[in-house]
Amino acid sequence: MYLNKINLFLVISICLIFFLLTYNDVKSKEIKTISGTAIVTDGDSIKINNKKIRLVGIDAPELKQECLKDSIDSGSVSYLCGEISKQNLEKYIQGSEVYCKYSNLDRYNRILGECKLSCFFWGDDPNCGKFSLNKYMVRSGNAIAYKRYSKKYLKDEEWAKEFKLGIWAGEFEKPEEWRKNN
Numbered sequence: 001m002y003l004n005k006i007n008l009f010l011v012i013s014i015c016l017i018f019f020l021l022t023y024n025d026v027k028s029k030e031i032k033t034i035s036g037t038a039i040v041t042d043g044d045s046i047k048i049n050n051k052k053i054r055l056v057g058i059d060a061p062e063l064k065q066e067c068l069k070d071s072i073d074s075g076s077v078s079y080l081c082g083e084i085s086k087q088n089l090e091k092y093i094q095g096s097e098v099y100c101k102y103s104n105l106d107r108y109n110r111i112l113g114e115c116k117l118s119c120f121f122w123g124d125d126p127n128c129g130k131f132s133l134n135k136y137m138v139r140s141g142n143a144i145a146y147k148r149y150s151k152k153y154l155k156d157e158e159w160a161k162e163f164k165l166g167i168w169a170g171e172f173e174k175p176e177e178w179r180k181n182n
Helices: 002-028 081-093 133-139 154-162 175-181
Strands: 032-042 045-048 051-055 066-071 075-080 097-105 111-117
Touching: 032 051, 032 081, 032 111, 045 097, 051 133, 075 081, 081 133, 111 133, 133 154
Parallel strands: 051 111
Antiparallel strands: 032 045, 032 097, 045 051, 066 075, 097 111
């Protein structure tokens, strides 16, 4: 009788431990949302309600990063491609509400999100919200697909390369490499 109680206690304990371990794992994968007016901090990051959001699956040039653009008059010209990237994201958002879905945080405790414009009013631009901010930035040549973390935007990167959009109109160092070197 005493051994049966010990066995029952062990089985219940193991089940409880298993439940607690799997519950946290399942809870961390649930999709969460955040929305509001976005403040653009750079070409792949925004803030909503003072929460930092990293646009997942993309990597934009850093604010101080310079790229080269081919010029008819004077060959290659250096420009701040990180600043241009940020400005393009600001222009795309233009004070609109932004809606982000996420399930994870990165090692810097930023939300890793896929974000879209929130389109509330009838008669708005019919393309409003068509592309996520993430997709728009890669497709317009203002960011690259961050292949190490996602393959989702590879076709958009190919599109930008083919039409020599944004950073693809000249030469640039991949943002990840630029960060390592600077």
